[in-house]
Amino acid sequence: MTSPKDLRNPEPVPPASQLAALPFVAAVEGYLSGPDPQMDLRVTLHRAMNREGQEYLQQICGYLGPKGKEDRSGSGRMFPVNFGIMGAAFEKGRILRTRHYPTKDELLKALQRDMKTTGDTGDITKKRLSWLAIPFLGPEEQPALVLFADTFEFDFFADNDRTRAVVSMCWGFCRLIDALEEDPFPNLRNFAFSAGEKVKGVSTVYPSIQEEVQMFPVPRFQRLRSFNYEASVS
Numbered sequence: 001m002t003s004p005k006d007l008r009n010p011e012p013v014p015p016a017s018q019l020a021a022l023p024f025v026a027a028v029e030g031y032l033s034g035p036d037p038q039m040d041l042r043v044t045l046h047r048a049m050n051r052e053g054q055e056y057l058q059q060i061c062g063y064l065g066p067k068g069k070e071d072r073s074g075s076g077r078m079f080p081v082n083f084g085i086m087g088a089a090f091e092k093g094r095i096l097r098t099r100h101y102p103t104k105d106e107l108l109k110a111l112q113r114d115m116k117t118t119g120d121t122g123d124i125t126k127k128r129l130s131w132l133a134i135p136f137l138g139p140e141e142q143p144a145l146v147l148f149a150d151t152f153e154f155d156f157f158a159d160n161d162r163t164r165a166v167v168s169m170c171w172g173f174c175r176l177i178d179a180l181e182e183d184p185f186p187n188l189r190n191f192a193f194s195a196g197e198k199v200k201g202v203s204t205v206y207p208s209i210q211e212e213v214q215m216f217p218v219p220r221f222q223r224l225r226s227f228n229y230e231a232s233v234s
Helices: 004-008 017-031 084-092 105-116 160-182
Strands: 040-051 053-058 063-066 095-098 130-137 143-149 188-190 210-213 228-229
Touching: 017 040, 017 063, 017 143, 017 160, 017 228, 040 084, 040 095, 084 095, 084 130, 084 210, 095 160, 105 228, 130 160, 143 160, 160 188
Parallel strands: none
Antiparallel strands: 040 053, 040 063, 040 143, 095 130, 095 210, 130 143, 188 228
16 A cells, blocks of 8 residues: 555646635635635635545645735645644544634643654644634435634634635535536546545644534535536547
């Protein structure tokens, strides 16, 4: 099996897949950042991908939102299916976010404990403080995509109204993609991946500061099973 450390090298994502994802990710970023982006927010979309019979998560597009700019360096990166909060959302089929803390100091103390638990030796002063991961389920309940966002803003995704709005946007994206599956544009085709053996690494999700969100329905495709749009010759 491919080792997790080998998965961090990017592999190309078809431009059609990136173009299908970017407007949606930009809309989410625009809602979260507002008309004059000031905070250091990151939003991107990952897909389940099969390479040589092994399944892992791949970042479809770059990060949108670093103070209103696009960072393409992350496009194509690959991760074990249990990597961080996005991997936990993928495996559980549940929305996950950073839970509410009364003070930033309490969050930092809990984060420090979680870093020790997961073997994370990074600098806590450089850690982001709020995360969100939303899976997109397919017809057989298996996630096809995971929306990922994080920020240095304290308690940002603990806000229920903000999370509800992003989940609603995800539902709209599901309806659009299902419509494309039913009536695709000419010369655009989704080359579906088959299921594979899931590539896993050491669990890196922070276990106590992240929580499952069950008050909102998980976005669901009626038709789409995997996300791999490419331009095709008709």
